[in-house]
Structure formats: C-alpha cells, structure tokens
Amino acid sequence: MEKVESFKLDHNKVKAPFVRKCCVLDGKMGDKVSKFDLRFLQPNKEAFGTAAMHGLEHLLATYLREELEGLIDLSPMGCRTGFYLVMWGDVEAKAVKEGLERSLEKVLNAEEMIAATSVECGNYRDLSLFGAKEYAKYVLDKGFSLNIYGE
Numbered sequence: 001m002e003k004v005e006s007f008k009l010d011h012n013k014v015k016a017p018f019v020r021k022c023c024v025l026d027g028k029m030g031d032k033v034s035k036f037d038l039r040f041l042q043p044n045k046e047a048f049g050t051a052a053m054h055g056l057e058h059l060l061a062t063y064l065r066e067e068l069e070g071l072i073d074l075s076p077m078g079c080r081t082g083f084y085l086v087m088w089g090d091v092e093a094k095a096v097k098e099g100l101e102r103s104l105e106k107v108l109n110a111e112e113m114i115a116a117t118s119v120e121c122g123n124y125r126d127l128s129l130f131g132a133k134e135y136a137k138y139v140l141d142k143g144f145s146l147n148i149y150g151e
C-alpha cells in the first residue's frame with residue numbers, strides 16, 4: 001500500500017502555523033489542481049476545540065472563496081490542527097497565504113456565524129464565532145510561514 005503524501009511528513013519537526021503546497025495534480029483533460037495544507041496549530045501539542053474549528057470552517061469556506069479565485073474545497077484535518085485546501089490551477093503558496101490572511105481578518109470582523117441553522121449544517125449547535133475569532137487572532141499574531149520548518 002502506497003503511503004499518502006502527507007503521512008510522509010515528520011509531524012514532530014514542522015513548526016506551525018504554515019502554508020504548505022503539497023502537490024500539483026494533472027487531470028486527463030490538461031487541467032491542473034493544487035493541494036495545500038493550512039496548518040494552524042502545532043501537531044501533537046495543540047488542537048482546535050470542535051466548535052471553534054467548525055466555526056472557522058464555515059467562515060473560511062465563504063471568505064476564502066471571496067479572496068482566492070479557483071477554490072475547489074476547504075476541509076478540516078481530522079487531527080484538528082488545520083485545514084486542507086484544494087484549488088484549480090498551479091497556484092503559488094504565497095498567494096494562498098495572503099488570501100488566507102485576508103480571510104482571517106474578515107473572521108475577526110465577522111458579526112455572526114455563517115450557515116448556523118439545522119437546514120444549512122449537519123451539527124449547527126457545535127459552532128463558535130467567539131472560538132473562531134480567538135484562533136484567527138492567535139495564528140495571525142504568530143504569522144503563517146511558507147517554510148514548514150520555521151523561518
């Protein structure tokens with residue numbers, strides 16, 4: 001069984017927060033797709049609370065689409081330390097980092113949670129705007145690196 005690319009990374013050596021371009025995939029029709037890790041928290045040291053992470057997912061799913069053209073998907077990492085981002089095209093990590101920072105500024109200024117009803121979400125009671133803002137502030141203060149091992 002081939003190891004998934006991100007499982008080959010030594011999670012004890014990386015220094016969060018960082019944006020990592022994992023790969024560019026080539027589609028059969030000539031399309032390209034770029035995959036990124038948006039690692040917010042230090043692996044095996046920190047983890048999001050579920051309501052804060054879920055809140056960030058709702059807000060960033062909206063704001064990142066406003067800030068980055070060609071976004072396909074943003075999804076939470078099961079370890080609760082960050083998000084996966086998938087985009088059309090061969091996209092530079094620096095552009096993703098800048099779009100992410102602008103999106104997190106929007107999180108700080110958000111007045112209400114997005115899609116916080118039972119119609120729009122599968123667990124709408126487990127959403128925290130306060131928690132999302134606390135983590136947005138935390139990672140913006142630390143600053144995202146483009147080098148996974150720190151500056």
Ligand SMILES: [Zn+2]
Nearest residue numbers: 054121122123
């Ligand atoms: Zn939801």
